[in-house]
Amino acid sequence: MALRFPAGIRVKFRAGQYLTVRLPGGDTRNYSMANPPHQNDGALLHVRRVPGGRFSGELLDGLTKGDTLTVELPFGEFALDHDSDRPVVLVATGTGFAPVKSMVEDQIKRSGDRRLHLYWGARSREDLYLAELPGRWAEKHDWFSFTPVLSRPDPAWPGRSGYVHRAVLADHADLGSHDVYACGNPDMTAAARADFAAAGLDPDRFFCDAFVASGDAQPVAG
Numbered sequence: 001m002a003l004r005f006p007a008g009i010r011v012k013f014r015a016g017q018y019l020t021v022r023l024p025g026g027d028t029r030n031y032s033m034a035n036p037p038h039q040n041d042g043a044l045l046h047v048r049r050v051p052g053g054r055f056s057g058e059l060l061d062g063l064t065k066g067d068t069l070t071v072e073l074p075f076g077e078f079a080l081d082h083d084s085d086r087p088v089v090l091v092a093t094g095t096g097f098a099p100v101k102s103m104v105e106d107q108i109k110r111s112g113d114r115r116l117h118l119y120w121g122a123r124s125r126e127d128l129y130l131a132e133l134p135g136r137w138a139e140k141h142d143w144f145s146f147t148p149v150l151s152r153p154d155p156a157w158p159g160r161s162g163y164v165h166r167a168v169l170a171d172h173a174d175l176g177s178h179d180v181y182a183c184g185n186p187d188m189t190a191a192a193r194a195d196f197a198a199a200g201l202d203p204d205r206f207f208c209d210a211f212v213a214s215g216d217a218q219p220v221a222g
Ligand SMILES: Cc1cc2nc3c(=O)[nH]c(=O)nc-3n(C[C@H](O)[C@H](O)[C@H](O)COP(=O)(O)OP(=O)(O)OC[C@H]3O[C@@H](n4cnc5c(N)ncnc54)[C@H](O)[C@@H]3O)c2cc1C
Pocket: 018, 029, 030, 031, 032, 033, 046, 047, 048, 049, 050, 051, 052, 053, 054, 055, 056, 057, 076, 095, 096, 098, 099, 209, 210, 211, 212, 213, 214, 215
């Protein structure tokens, strides 16, 4: 979903950060910006439909072009550490692709060449809702690699299958020289944190955004 800030408003944020949507009654929900920081006159959100979800179902369905939402941003510490030049493994499930998209498009804009390998996990092909985009990045930039991983593939699926973080481990028996950024399903980020540490990843080089049900958060100075 695309949000446009009021005329003249641009908001500084770092690739990987999220915003908070204020719902009627004061409840809030968090969503990562999928747009890169140089496109800062609005926010692009990838919202997964949660069955019975107040925002992702009921409220989202009722929104039409021109409606107003109250949002606050930026929040979060999930952003590439530009002081590091270690190769990066990005591991995402579902709409965890949103902050990754912002990070990669930011690196493209900066003409960076740090090695980024995205493993994007989902149940089925349809759940990889923008798979052609990282495919195009990989064709165009030799610093970017893309491995889609399906946990419940159809029989004709020619690619990798199973849990996405296990695909990372199958390719990297030793993660000691890498930085890892994991986002999406909290079960995946917890398993990745534990299993990657056992594969030699320095715990300080594991960065994560778990998409837990939204809670209170404080804005981070931009
Ligand atoms: C830092 C952060 C960033 C996030 N970024 C994104 C994003 O970019 N895209 C995105 O789609 N979501 C993201 N989320 C999750 C999002 O904030 C909401 O929690 C989610 O959209 C559900 O909100 P809802 O109002 O639709 O459902 P709710 O009304 O909150 O929940 C309805 C029911 O579904 C359950 N539920 C809530 N969340 C989940 C879930 N994730 N999986 C399974 N069941 C659930 C609840 O326990 C409840 O029973 C993020 C969360 C965090 C903390």
